[in-house]
Amino acid sequence: MPRPWITFLALGTVTAIVFAFFVLRLQPIRTKPTAADIAAATPITTPTVTFVDPVRGPATAKVTLVEFADFQCDACKELSDNLTAVMRTYPADVRLVWKDMPNESAHPLATLASIAAECAARQGKFWEYHDTLFDRQAFLSESEFSKAAMDLGLDQASWKKCYDAHDTLAVVKKGYEEGRALGVIATPTVYVGSKSYAGAVSIDELSKMIQEALTANATAK
Numbered sequence: 348m349p350r351p352w353i354t355f356l357a358l359g360t361v362t363a364i365v366f367a368f369f370v371l372r373l374q375p376i377r378t379k380p381t382a383a384d385i386a387a388a389t390p391i392t393t394p395t396v397t398f399v400d401p402v403r404g405p406a407t408a409k410v411t412l413v414e415f416a417d418f419q420c421d422a423c424k425e426l427s428d429n430l431t432a433v434m435r436t437y438p439a440d441v442r443l444v445w446k447d448m449p450n451e452s453a454h455p456l457a458t459l460a461s462i463a464a465e466c467a468a469r470q471g472k473f474w475e476y477h478d479t480l481f482d483r484q485a486f487l488s489e490s491e492f493s494k495a496a497m498d499l500g501l502d503q504a505s506w507k508k509c510y511d512a513h514d515t516l517a518v519v520k521k522g523y524e525e526g527r528a529l530g531v532i533a534t535p536t537v538y539v540g541s542k543s544y545a546g547a548v549s550i551d552e553l554s555k556m557i558q559e560a561l562t563a564n565a566t567a568k
Contacts (some may be wrong), residue, residue: 391528393541396444399518401473404434404442410560412553413444413538415526418461419454423535424481425547430537433553441557445477447522448534456487458519463492465515470501 394413396402414430416423434441447465449457460480467476479495480487496506509515526536533545539556548556 389528390530391525394444394446394525394529394538399521401445401468401477402442403445403474405439406442408440408442409564410437410441410539410557411444412441412557413446414535415446415448415522415529415531415537416535417448417450417454417457418464418477418480419457419484419487420450420534421484422547424484426535426537427477427481429548429550429553432550433557436554437557440561445473445522446526447519448526448531448536449519449523450534456489458516459489460487460492461519461522462513462515463496463510465518466506466509467496467499467501469509469515470506472499472501475499476501 394415396411396413412430414426416426430443434443447461449461451457464473464476464480467473476495476499479499480492483491483495492510493503493507496510497503529538529543531543535547536543536545537548537553538544539560542556544552544556
């Protein structure tokens with residue numbers, strides 16, 4: 348007959364393993380990397396654009412804006428509104444690329460919001476979901492993430508499965524780690540080529556940046 352203490356020991360071991368698994372799975376993306384993290388990151392000067400990055404605007408655009416942002420950041424919402432206005436002025440000349448840069452030290456739902464938006468991207472609705480999150484920024488919650496998916500007509504079962512499993516966390520981490528390699532220290536930060544501009548850049552400033560880039564491109568030809 349097995350001894351009771353062996354049974355308790357086995358149950359305790361299994362419980363500890365399960366607990367450790369969930370703790371590790373739910374670890375937030377650090378926004379203040381350690382010295383080892385910084386040393387491990389390979390510095391770069393210009394952001395990349397890959398097939399996993401949400402893009403708004405024509406592929407033939409002459410100017411690419413790359414935005415590193417956080418869905419709970421007030422300045423990011425302001426910049427988003429300004430970018431939308433500027434892109435209406437330059438519909439054929441500008442495209443916008445989104446990079447997730449969640450700052451969990453200030454915004455506890457930032458990473459989860461990015462995961463939710465990237466799950467919407469799997470159904471071709473990233474920008475609609477992006478706009479909805481910023482519109483509802485003042486009262487964001489996990490239940491609001493689900494409601495946004497419902498309101499946008501997403502396949503709820505598919506979106507929920509993706510969100511619950513954190514299937515898109517790797518995409519979020521990719522954006523975050525690229526921002527870190529670039530030396531991004533504040534959100535929002537927007538890049539035009541290798542030039543970066545931090546904060547809620549105004550419509551006038553964005554227009555000036557775009558005009559300078561268009562002129563530079565024309566001169567280079």
